[in-house]
Amino acid sequence: MSAKNMDSQGRWRNKTVAFRVSPEEDELIETLVRLSGLTKQEYIVRRLQEKEIVVVGNPRVYKALKMELAKVLEELQRIKGGEEVPKDLLDVIKQITVMMKGMKDGQ
Incomplete structure (x- = not known):
């Protein structure tokens, strides 16, 4: 049994939630977590x-x-003119765009 953990708001976090994802979904989640600067737990809790x-x-x-x-640049260079851009790549580009706009507006 794991030790009880109290978060910054004084809540005991002693419940475990687990779920399965595909390798592609995992890669997208990992990318979005890295770009957010949050822990994976905090990112998923906030999104939910x-x-x-x-x-x-x-x-x-x-x-x-x-x-x-x-x-993103490497993947776009790999894609030939007639190929469709994968949805996962579009999701990453969208997230990067939102982040960059937020950084610009925040300055």
């Missing part, structure tokens, strides 16, 4: 509660953003 996810720029988020943009 439909709370706003505010990305605070820090070196870790900057590095994740840089790496994801490099992956």
